[in-house]
Amino acid sequence: MGRDDHSADSSLFLSPRAYFDQMVSDAFERRKLKTFPMVKGYLVELLEFYVPTENLFDEKDSSGRRVRETLAETLLKAQSADVLVRIELLKKLADRSLYISGFFGDSLQRKLVDVDYYADMGCMAYGALAESTREDTLAKVYREFARRFLEFVEVLHHISAQASVTNEENIMRLYEVYAKTGSDVAREKLIEKGLIAVPVENLPLKKQQ
Secondary structure, eight states, rough: OOOHHHHHHHHHHHHHHHHHHHHHHHHHHHHHOOOOOOHHHHHHHHHHHHHSSSGGGGOOTTSSSSEEHHHHHHHHHHHTOHHHHHHHHHHHHHHHHHHHHHHHHHHHHHHSSSSHHHHHHHHHHHHHHHHHHHHHHHHHHHHHHHHHHHHHHHHHHHHHTTOOOSSSSSSHHHHHHHHHHHOOHHHHHHHHOOOOOOOOGHHHHHHHH
């Protein structure tokens, strides 16, 4: 393989963070949204956090199945917790509301608890975070999410559509499988979808095994 071929192949590979940064920037450009850089960075970190699908869940039930607290349960815990725990729970509530609204909003439309409920809870939680944090810059980020929650839902929805996310097979799951196993099948599917696969040796999850 010549040097030019090697360069072309290496351009196919990005880390998850670089991939999501690219996707977020593209979504903002396509939707003609403007905000300050830390908001984009926050979205990239949120997407990266949910690459391991278990981060969408809280614990396992008696049968070993992973379960997720309802938003109301998380809010109730936050209201009775001390300051640090309350901030942690509010952040989980806010981020999860945003992520689920953006990536699974279509399926929510068919349920009793719809996107409007998630949006209300997310806006409330980000607003409460803005009031609770002592760091001015971070408070500004939270206020931006509280004020423009639905706009950022649209950003995530755009990314989900670009990644051809479906209920059966989604980009988060493909990344997780590839990260943990180095599966050639998962890698090929990522490339088939027009995505950028990550070299196995560069993945932190693989290194930890």
